[in-house]
Amino acid sequence: MPEPLLAPDAGGVDTSWTRREIDQQPETLRATQALLRDRRAEIEAFIAPLLARPDLRIILTGAGTSAFIGECLAPWLSAALGRPVEAIATTDIVSTPSLYLRAAAPTLLVSFGRSGSSPESLAAVDLVDATIAEAYHLILTCNAEGELARRGSGNTHVVILPEATHDRGFAMTSSFSAMMLAALAILGGIDALEARGPTIAAAVSDALTRCEPLVSNLATRGFKRVVYLGSGVFKGLAREAALKLMELSDGAVVTAFDTALGFRHGPKTIVTTDTLVVVFVSNDPLTRRYDLDIVAELRSDGHCGALAVISAQPGDAADIIIAGMAGAADADLLFPFIVPAQLFGLHVSLALGLTPDRPNASGTVNRVVQGVRIYAAHP
Known part of the structure; x- marks a missing residue:
């Protein structure tokens, strides 16, 4: 059952999930760093050999806020790693894969997903696997029950962030910062972030x-x-x-x-x-x-x-x-x-008198996107 949506109480105090999730970010960032520290060996066993390859293409992807994580990090990671790191939204990959995917280029797709169940997120993973001869996936998600969380296989490593980061509110807040910290650590160096995290x-x-x-x-x-x-x-x-x-x-x-x-x-x-x-x-x-x-x-x-x-x-x-x-x-x-x-x-x-957890009362925009039809891509 989804958690009930909350709004200011009778005394005017904001008890919304959105408020809680903004305020909890110091704790969720610390919890995310602790999780990465505990899982460092398995994460590095997957990512280190890939980053050692000079021919590897790295794409950061997601939709909406999840895509903007990539836009924030791509310039910095490109400079830190001394190689191009691209931010390409799943919505672009799915709608025009011929412009963004290169079959012969070994590719690491880093997928960000709060729910891990957006149609474009799943379709982008499938397209990369179907199009690219040598494809790898690093999935960073906040939802252990989402579809992306179940995608673990030989070419895929899934990192499920602390449950508290699976924001209940409509707008992504602590999920944004936690997934961004995880990517910064995993691709930029878990050790390098260890001292900076606190x-x-x-x-x-x-x-x-x-x-x-x-x-x-x-x-x-x-x-x-x-x-x-x-x-x-x-x-x-x-x-x-x-x-x-x-x-x-x-x-x-x-x-x-x-x-x-x-x-x-x-x-x-x-x-x-x-x-x-x-x-x-x-x-x-x-x-x-x-x-x-x-x-x-x-x-x-x-x-x-x-x-x-x-x-x-x-x-x-x-x-x-x-x-x-x-x-x-x-x-x-x-x-x-x-x-x-x-x-x-x-x-x-x-x-404005809105309910922060569900500001779009008409229901035309939803926490997990709806109404998306995925079409078969033609070679």
Whole structure:
């Protein structure tokens, strides 16, 4: 039986699963790291020989938020591994496999799935097996009962994350951060993340406390448009942040995302006095100069309704400073930086009188996608 959907109680306290799942992220990140530590030998026995192959193609895949995990991590993993790592959504692979799959290229498909039962996720795995002569699968899922969790075989390794990460709410929150941490560790090195994991979890905890007053205030201001800007790994995070608000507001708020440099090339026309712009500031010295330039420009323009800047640098004139992360890699900042966006979406949902666990009361959009027909692919 599915858990009942929860909403604010009679006293106005938000008891939704969405709230709980945002708040539990420090614990679920620690639990995910502990699980990877315990299963390190079997994970590395599968992944190490594959990563040792210079001809191996690596594709990160999923749909919606699960696809955006790949968009966040692909640039960083490409640099860390010294090889291309591609983020290709299952929805692209399934609809146009001839553009994305190469039969002769040995391929590792890394599949992210909260439920593990989305039709496109299953079809993408099947297509890769049917199309590619030498295919391997790393499946990261939050649901032990999902279809992907049952796909273990000689060419497949399944990692089922802690049960708490199987979000009950409509919008993915702790499932997003847990699957992202797992991929960062497995592909970037479980040992390498061992020392950084506690710092990441502590930063997420700090962000949960530090950003609450700001986002709750912003949510009462009734912005009709919200734009998230981020460079490098934060472009994918900006896309995920925009989706969270769109989902939790049931489309009542128009959202957009872009990079600091890309925003000037037309997308900046979205800015009005009813627009909130949120900028994720990189720790990379070169990238952050471009991020801070767009912040200065937006402040100088004075056209947007509000500007919120999120940074890990204490010297920045930022609205939210993530403590203890001034020297962190941008990949590690993904985890605390998404927290303000998640909380803002939640507060907007409540301000609109919606039920955060099921904001789309009409049922036209569902927690596990419905209405998808999978067609046979022709060679």
